[in-house]
Amino acid sequence: xxxxxxxxRRMPPKLxxxxxxxxxxxxxxxxxxxxxxxxxxxxxxxxxxxxxxxxLCEYNRDADSYRSPWSCKYHPPLEDGAQPSSELRxxxxxxxxxxxxxxxxxxxxxxxxxxMWEDDNEGFVACFLIKKDGSKTAQGRRGYLEEGAWDAIxxxxxxxxxxxxxxxxxxxxxxxxxxxxxxxxxxxSLSGSIRRQMSMDLQVADGHLCNMGRMIEEMESKLxxxxxxxxxxxxxxxxxxxxxxxxxxQMRIPDS
Amino acid sequence: MADxxxxxxxxxxSDTQKKxxxxxxxxxSPAGEIxxxxxxxxxxxxxxxxxxxxxxxxxxxxxxxxxxxxxNEFLDPRTAQVAIVDHVKQACIxxxxxxxxxxxxxxxxxxxxxxxxxxxxxxxxxxxxxxCSVYCSKGKDVEGPGTEFELVVVxxxxxxxxxxxxxxxxxxxxxxxxxxDVQILELQGKLQVGAHYFEEGNVQLDAKHECKDSxxxxxxxxxxxxxxxxxxxxxxxxxxxxEACYTNLPDTTFKDLRRKLPVTRTLFPWHNTLQFSLxxxxxxxxxxxx
Numbered sequence: 143x144x145x146x147x148x149x150x151r152r153m154p155p156k157l158x159x160x161x162x163x164x165x166x167x168x169x170x171x172x173x174x175x176x177x178x179x180x181x182x183x184x185x186x187x188x189x190x191x192x193x194x195x196x197x198l199c200e201y202n203r204d205a206d207s208y209r210s211p212w213s214c215k216y217h218p219p220l221e222d223g224a225q226p227s228s229e230l231r232x233x234x235x236x237x238x239x240x241x242x243x244x245x246x247x248x249x250x251x252x253x254x255x256x257x258m259w260e261d262d263n264e265g266f267v268a269c270f271l272i273k274k275d276g277s278k279t280a281q282g283r284r285g286y287l288e289e290g291a292w293d294a295i296x297x298x299x300x301x302x303x304x305x306x307x308x309x310x311x312x313x314x315x316x317x318x319x320x321x322x323x324x325x326x327x328x329x330x331s332l333s334g335s336i337r338r339q340m341s342m343d344l345q346v347a348d349g350h351l352c353n354m355g356r357m358i359e360e361m362e363s364k365l366x367x368x369x370x371x372x373x374x375x376x377x378x379x380x381x382x383x384x385x386x387x388x389x390x391x392q393m394r395i396p397d398s
Numbered sequence: 399m400a401d402x403x404x405x406x407x408x409x410x411x412s413d414t415q416k417k418x419x420x421x422x423x424x425x426x427s428p429a430g431e432i433x434x435x436x437x438x439x440x441x442x443x444x445x446x447x448x449x450x451x452x453x454x455x456x457x458x459x460x461x462x463x464x465x466x467x468x469x470n471e472f473l474d475p476r477t478a479q480v481a482i483v484d485h486v487k488q489a490c491i492x493x494x495x496x497x498x499x500x501x502x503x504x505x506x507x508x509x510x511x512x513x514x515x516x517x518x519x520x521x522x523x524x525x526x527x528x529x530c531s532v533y534c535s536k537g538k539d540v541e542g543p544g545t546e547f548e549l550v551v552v553x554x555x556x557x558x559x560x561x562x563x564x565x566x567x568x569x570x571x572x573x574x575x576x577x578x579d580v581q582i583l584e585l586q587g588k589l590q591v592g593a594h595y596f597e598e599g600n601v602q603l604d605a606k607h608e609c610k611d612s613x614x615x616x617x618x619x620x621x622x623x624x625x626x627x628x629x630x631x632x633x634x635x636x637x638x639x640x641e642a643c644y645t646n647l648p649d650t651t652f653k654d655l656r657r658k659l660p661v662t663r664t665l666f667p668w669h670n671t672l673q674f675s676l677x678x679x680x681x682x683x684x685x686x687x688x
Contacts, residue, residue, distance in 0.1 A: 248657050
């Protein structure tokens with residue numbers, strides 16, 4: 143299993159779906175471990191009734207059906223599929239509406255979904271998901287990307303109210319890939335994934351949605367900057383180490 | 399019974415299927431990480447025989463095919479020696495001098511050798527840890543002027559820093575066609591750069607570029623000089639383009655995925671979303687109006 147995770151870390155992120163299928167067929171007994179530990183790009187279904195798409199994940203799945211956050215119905219239909227309590231459902235509806243606007247402001251397009259469910263500790267868990275296709279044929283506004291994808295999964299565990307404060311624990315995973323193509327630089331492709339955690343104790347009076355939203359916003363900005371400066375930066379550093387730019391190297395002058 | 403056998407077959411992968419999967423992992427391994435990938439694949443496969451087959455089939459593609467004579471034998475034209483390689487151990491197990499039939503004719507060798515010398519100088523200056531080689535890919539037995547032939551320049555540089563969680567590789571292959579009839583040299587370059595950074599995350603760069611150029615057919619030394627300069631020029635230009643790609647990332651390319659901040663240039667007002675209770679179009683107007 144350790145060897146399998148090692149392989150997933152080293153394979154190019156763009157090929158992770160194929161790599162995972164390969165591992166699942168080689169190690170069928172470890173399938174549940176593999177599926178829970180390996181991040182995969184998000185899949186989407188259309189809620190035909192509401193005319194909106196929603197994102198699929200473990201948290202809105204029951205058997206082989208997925209619950210839409212818009213209609214709250216399972217696709218394909220499922221009798222007695224798991225549902226949040228009516229109180230939590232209200233918060234879920236609110237969260238979906240607000241998060242859609244947040245998503246629009248930062249992503250200028252894309253799809254988002256929020257799912258909530260009660261947990262065993264008198265608290266609840268919320269999962270905020272975003273999927274953006276930034277390629278120029280999809281929703282890349284400026285047309286820079288031949289191919290571009292951003293998938294974000296934020297899972298927040300919210301503890302019970304203790305004297306007006308609750309403990310929020312956020313685990314965020316971002317998977318992204320981008321490819322540009324032009325005459326002078328050929329094909330340039332960056333892809334990767336990172337996962338981070340953040341915990342805070344916040345006032346319940348501010349509202350769960352507000353607290354969770356702010357944490358997610360902060361986390362996404364941090365991840366975006368980290369990917370851009372640290373991660374992409376390191377690959378750039380490596381390229382310049384392999385072949386230092388011309389100013390550094392000597393130019394050769396013809397003998398004649 | 400047939401049913402039972404079918405069930406067993408459906409559950410277990412055939413050896414061929416397992417071998418193909420193992421080959422896939424080996425071939426897609428990032429530069430400099432093959433030993434780690436190989437070790438993990440071997441562990442996951444749990445079948446040494448299948449693993450050895452996969453390794454033997456996967457590895458010839460990784461060592462340059464231009465120098466390949468037989469399945470395990472690779473010619474090094476500079477030293478006129480042949481290395482015998484064990485793919486599984488990824489090591490050279492023996493060396494022998496090349497026979498006359500395996501080497502190019504003296505006429506070709508003059509061109510090859512001059513070019514090799516120029517490329518060695520170039521690579522020595524431009525790449526801190528580069529290696530290179532010049533092979534004759536077409537017309538190695540050509541005796542004198544009047545016939546076309548082709549040389550291939552292969553440059554490779556790799557940097558592995560597993561302790562810094564970073565690996566990278568640069569590979570360029572330049573095909574130089576010596577067109578005797580029109581007295582022109584046509585060059586075609588394929589450059590490929592890769593980098594992998596994996597400290598608490600996993601990010602990979604995969605960049606490719608193709609370019610063409612041409613120059614006049616001259617005597618071996620002059621031709622070599624021109625060729626090396628052309629290669630140097632294109633490769634330096636490519637590096638500059640790559641740097642430009644990186645510079646454009648934060649404010650341009652990345653923006654198509656996610657902006658740094660909304661158009662309003664402020665954080666999202668989570669506590670005050672009443673202003674957004676209308677449709678999205680009105681929201682956009684609101685944002686721009688501000």
